[in-house]
Amino acid sequence: MVELSHDSRPIIGRGPPLGAAFITLAIASIALMVADQRYDQLARVRGWITAAVYPAQAAVDLPFRAWDWLTSSFADRSRLRQDNLELTARLRLANLQLQRFAALEEENRRLRDMRENSAGVAERVLVASIMNVDLDPFRHRVLLDKGSSDGVFKGQAVLDAEGIFGQVSKVNAQTAEAILISDAEHAIPVQSNRSGLRTIAVGTGDPERLSLPFVTSEADLKVGDLLLSTGMGGVFPPGYPVAEVTRVDRTTATFALVEARPTAQLDRAREVLLVWFKPPVPAEQPAGESPETPPAGAGE
């Protein structure tokens, strides 16, 4: 049974009158929700409070980071040697591909120059790690450890080494929230690498599955097709892998039932890339620094 603390013992009656405080605070909550949802006016207020609760998020993240550091510092010698061998082999292979890639890139640039179109070449990338913080079990969102102080902006594309990961949905000073492509509220325009068919991939709330609801049953799409980003909408850079088609069911009328598996490691990635790129329609020039080349897209 809850014990009444001695501070309150002298009063047998109830605490202070509550009606006025309750109504004031209830109106304040509703006003906050409306302002936050409808008018997007609260960025600054949210920024202040986020700065106040940032220590809590950092405190949750810290033990995991420390553990990673520990395990990597005390990894045993034989494993390091093996890792090293593996990485050397992989680097050799990558270098080989890169030689061909450099020639292709040069050729591509010449062709694009001819068409006076510098569509979506990533100009700058920034590596961000995903903080070990659970935001909501039913929404696919993650907290990144880079924020507006690093130049991150709302709507920025987030990639991992394997493909498109998601986009930035909220920016704070030190952190940013990203929504994954598998979130049920997310949709991304894609194009089949084989047939050039354009459609939209919608998240399902399952990190292993995207749904393509707008594919007609006659459309040219097969299991195993790679879906690339199209760059339409200007959020994602074009030509990066998004997902691989895993199921095409044409038994339903008009629209086929199509599912795809994201190529990015949505539930396993620890580090992601934030990308600045030039949108297909030349807009303002972002403050680009040394152009680093992100991992090559899949299309051969």
Next chain:
Amino acid sequence: MRPDNFGRRILYWLSVAAGLVLAIVPLPDWLDPLRPDLALLAVVYWILSSPRIAGLGYAWLSGLALDVLRGMVLGQHALGFLVVAFLTHRLQLRMRMFPLLHQAAAILLLLALYHFIIFWTDGLTGHGYTGWNRWLPILSGALLWPLIVAAGDSLTRRSR
């Protein structure tokens, strides 16, 4: 009297802060939907224990902190916390006298109301998730209530 109260306020905020940290600690996928609302349970406990100190503002600010931590619409959890705190304040004279099981049942109802408010505001802001497992924290929270009372009582006794 005054410095003692101050120490208590610190204790109350610290326990809510601990509850908030536990609200975002990563859990395995199967356990995640079961995560109890520890911050809210701490607020309810302190309201029952010392209604003069733990008021509505305390509950409201705790809820607001949870909104920001989890990146929700500002005011959503604040409203839920506020309503639960208000009802607890109104019912405190009776609730303190309940036997523990009876008290846990009252907590179950309060948590159900809280989750309904969250569900409702989620729907209004277009994030509706209607799976059955979003209601699991009501159960886990009510089951946890006896432990919260035990922990809280031992804390209060020590600080006395």
